[in-house]
Amino acid sequence: MTRARGITIRDVAREAGVSITAVSHALNDKGTLSTATRAHIRAVAEQMGYEADALARGLRRSPMGAVGLVLRSLDALGDYAPAGVDVFERFVGAAASQALARGLSLMLVPDLTRPPVPPLAFSLDGYIVTDPHVDDPVIARLEERGIPYVTYGRPPGRPEFTHWAAEDDRASARLVLTHLESAGARSVALVRGTDPNAWNLGHQDTYLGWCEEHGSTPRLYELPERAGVEGGAALAGRLVDEGVPDAVFCLTGRHAAGVQQGLVARGVRVPERTMVVTGSDSEHARTSRPAISALELDPVAGSAALLDILQSLIAGRPADSPRLTRARFRPRGSTRR
Amino acid sequence: MTRARGITIRDVAREAGVSITAVSHALNDKGTLSTATRAHIRAVAEQMGYEADALARGLRRSPMGAVGLVLRSLDALGDYAPAGVDVFERFVGAAASQALARGLSLMLVPDLTRPPVPPLAFSLDGYIVTDPHVDDPVIARLEERGIPYVTYGRPPGRPEFTHWAAEDDRASARLVLTHLESAGARSVALVRGTDPNAWNLGHQDTYLGWCEEHGSTPRLYELPERAGVEGGAALAGRLVDEGVPDAVFCLTGRHAAGVQQGLVARGVRVPERTMVVTGSDSEHARTSRPAISALELDPVAGSAALLDILQSLIAGRPADSPRLTRARFRPRGSTRR
DNA sequence: CTAGGAACGTAAAACGTTTTATGCAATGCT
């Protein structure tokens, strides 16, 4: 496949009767050309529909007008089209809209650390990395190349790094607990995952604080993220044995679906006897019976913040970061009394 | 911003004690090097972590491993972050998954015909264009540059062009009309957008055919896509004045939400007095009261088909196209009798 | 003993820009 070439700087130079240097300078406001020459060259270029070739230009280290997006969580899953993981799709869509609105192109890039490395990967102006790991190799490579990046979710173990945006997990935990409280819940159990990430830890802290304020005994359960729906269903047994709380707050959508399923199977009615809420909305939460109330991230606000920070970084300006976004609470049948 | 450069072919050549030509040939299986030299060079390159620079390589016309995605419909909306237009977000997400799964990067590109043209735009290997217009200038530019492309939605007025995938709009319009019919509707109004794309035109054709078959008088309304919810609400006035039909089929989710809102505000009960359906599901449709029945596209199947075709095109192989995908109908409160 | 190939490498041109270093008038200053 040989691409047809467009009009080159040489064509414009010939047409305008000047050197290619003159054309370059005229179009980029460099050098010392007379106003007349500059105007003339511009007119000719405009009329010919000249567009500088990005590749050639990029070869000389100028910005590409494009930023990359690496979805770390998907890389980990190993499957790029996982069923029902719509957080991913929504974030991509939102980031795309936001980038386009700023006149930037957004490029979705597969894992940078596994060959074959996507050819354009290291030629982009900057990167958004979602859910970075501890000592993330993707981030290591970006730093090695001196490519600016921002992260969605705070990079674990990097207190000095501030170029991130994330959901305000403390605020959103409050949102859930307040809702449950106003629906009459006194005792609330928390089911969190086992990954030591900001998501699990932040919610847990807030939960414990809330319990203390309300003089209620904390009931904290840990369930590995990958235990999925079955894990949740199994946990329901323990919940029943140890006394059904007024509400169960599961940080993971699949756990919530499983817990509710397990409770109902054991004759515990939802939402009449106990309520169920999840911290991350998903297809599972929406299609459960009753539908499970959920926190819904705000990928639009998140990606907008990230692009603001990234643009500052690329331009070498100080960035207003970190930035927190607010989740929305979606009340559904599982908490409707 | 000056990017830090990585290891170049020159570094590898020096290290391996050969010419840069040798390195290039060894790594690209060209030329006539001995197996030993080839292996040696490869080993050195591997060990040094050499990755050819995509920009320099692209300058010599080789594939970039990246395809572009132009969302024509978003260009038409004029707003790149329209609230609740989740068809786009879903399609983008799906296309991204599919591209990544094939080892391709996907680049989201703003309108190619309005300056500033995104720098990398004409350096990509191929394009997916969604909802092309009649005589679409974006497509004209791609053809001018000889860049292969596929379209999501058949390009109107181009019977000879086959490199597209689309929802089978005739089938899905049938799906909606049949559903309405079995719910007792005799007279159905169609509200379409003003973009002259296959989506609007195909549904309109099917609708007109259906009216003829059923001896019912067509009632066709055109509303600019960007009129949004307000436009729909305003249209409801006309619908009432001209006689409330048994059902209103709006191709756009936001129009549907507006129409229903406008009807209800004028005392027309939904679904008792008239039903409302939309051709594209959206947040607006789901959160309306009652929730609006909708067609749900299958962006995963669609984008998979498109990438298959595009990869064939890029490789110069014959493509298996066009391809049709099926939409699902989601009955909700607005058509439940 | 030599012409004609293989077999293996490399030099150099090309890709389309940007940038650095000059060149050459014309002008200003002593």
Next chain:
DNA sequence: AGCATTGCATAAAACGTTTTACGTTCCTAG
């Protein structure tokens, strides 16, 4: 008059590859 300065424009180098065209060396057939 001679020298520095300014104003304008360009030549050439660089960016990192791929590709074309050319050299070697060595073998083999005549």
